[in-house]
Amino acid sequence: MHEATLTIGQLADRSGVAPSALRYYERLGLISAARTGGNQRRYARTELRRVAFVRISQQVGVSLDEIREALDSLPAGRTPTPEDWAALSRAWRDRLDERIRLLGKLRDDLDGCIGCGCLSLQRCTLYNPGDSLAAEGPGARLVLPRD
């Protein structure tokens, strides 16, 4: 046990990601593997980190394509250091903050609507943020944040 490399099944068990998904990730260039003489994948243990980073990034709401770009920025040639990984994580941190902020605002707005019992097109900030729509004729337009 504790061998140098992992089979796809082992990586799947360890990461909680299905083998089919791991192959898919490989096609997208998110992870990579050496091959045995019989063409089977053998993963370096460091790939586990990459898989982990992928899943965490997805939770943050990043697309696989963007995750690939981020992973591409890791130093080629040498095994990424902890500091390399930390740098990537920091990049996501801001996005995470922003998402949390947006959801918080949504919750507050929703609270406001519950408070006034309205969901009203006339008064609710969810519908008529800053009354900025009044100039465009009668009736509010529903404008929700694009992201």
Place this chain on the structure above:
Amino acid sequence: MHEATLTIGQLADRSGVAPSALRYYERLGLISAARTGGNQRRYARTELRRVAFVRISQQVGVSLDEIREALDSLPAGRTPTPEDWAALSRAWRDRLDERIRLLGKLRDDLDGCIGCGCLSLQRCTLYNPGDSLAAEGPGARLVLPRD
């Protein structure tokens, strides 16, 4: 102006939702419309509230299918009161709180990882929550919250 009903184009402009999406919502049973003699849709103004509720619910992370279920729980026959809408909004409130909590936890965990510079499979709570995996043999399994 300020007529009793809205054409699909008017509802689209007011709600910020494309006509094609509104037709799609109708197929799913999220909204409904009367028809003119010439088969064109005419929306009651209250449909604007339904559309708004749909978009807000999507922001909360609810699927169209669940939104339909929620809308189905509105009283049939009479126009929903503000209190009816408030009840629906309250139901989402908990989900929103939960999502915010999860993202917050993810952020904290990510902070921890940045702090220790690790993304380590041995130490990081993101990977080995509560050390509960130690019993299942050597090596941690990546376990992220299902939702």
Place this chain on the structure above:
DNA sequence: CCTTGAGGTGAAGTTCGCTTGAGGTTCGAG
């Protein structure tokens, strides 16, 4: 040696939330 289960490939299928396209109809201003 034989079997069995893990692995491999490529193509096609799935779900979600819409959009696009083709081809035809209706509405309302002039």
Place this chain on the structure above:
DNA sequence: CTCGAACCTCAAGCGAACTTCACCTCAAGG
């Protein structure tokens, strides 16, 4: 009455993120 914009339906397409399928090979235990 005419004309163009807006509307209609139905079917197909799209992109993301995978899974499933058919079919074939490889690796290890009895």
